[in-house]
Amino acid sequence: MKRKFLLSLTAIVLGYFMFGPFYGLGGNEEVQNEKPSVLKVMSFNTWHFNINGWIKEANVGDRIIDFIKSENPDILLIQEHSRIRHRQLKQYPYRSETPYTSSKTTQAIFSKYPIIGNGSLDLPNTLNNIIYADILFRKDTIRVYNLHLQSFKIIPSTDNFSDGKKSEKTYKRLVETFSKQVEQAEILRNHLRKSPYANIVCGDFNNTQFSNVYKIVKDDLQDTFLEAGKGFGRTYDLWKIPLRIDYILADPNFEVLSHQNFDERLSDHYPVMATLRLKSHQ
Secondary structure (H helix, E strand, O other): OHHHHHHHHHHHHHHHHOOOOOOEEOOOOOOOOOOOOEEEEEEEEOHHHHOOOOOOOOOHHHHHHHHHHHHOOOEEEEEOOOHHHHHHOOOOOEEEEOOOOOOOOOEEEEEOOOEEEEEEOOOOOOOOEEEEEEEEEOOEEEEEEEEEOOOOOOOOOOHHHHOHHHHHHHHHHHHHHHHHHHHHHHHHHHHHHHOOOEEEEEEEOOOOOOOHHHHHHHOOOEEHHHHHOEEOOOOEEEOOEEEOOEEEEEOOOEEEEEEEEOOOOOOOEOOEEEEEEEHHHO
């Protein structure tokens, strides 16, 4: 029985990490971001701006703010947000956040363009969630989703895989989390199909591009990294293995002009940013 669990666990871990097209060859380098038709979108799991001091360095939260200001995205999507930080992001006159009355982890959407509608998918039986905002971009309305899917909550340790009881427990947790992620992805997919607008989906999927979760959400959307990114696209390190679990997915009505992965060590995740243009604005 122990051998069966170890083999199954190994298969899941290998599948989670290893297979699929994961290398970006780059896109258009000549992007004039100051053009009004161009939209810069950033997604960043900020780890609550290091409010609990997980990164043992000074002023990490303020450095995150400085980084955001220097990159100056038009739309900023934050997972694991800290509500008090909105005061430092005054360049965004519009924002939508997880309600104070919600038990969900805090997420936020900041925008330089008017937010004319917003909502929450209120994922069942979890602290994780998906929020969205309808944004008036020039004369068009676009819908932007900010998602934070179920976490595996596995502390990196060889004991989780070498010890019989721990490996069995880890295996069960992986299976349960995969199942919940698929459920959450299907909820989002159904919501996307009812959207009357061109959609952008951003956030922390807590799973790689080789997973069913990614495939369910992506559907016919464009993965901006695969369209215009370079290298391996790391957004998270697990056991020193570079993983891509944070994404920006764009409606086919957008042209993907660029995608950028950042090496800023300000969270357990690395931020990503894409430059898009509605094809109707060309």
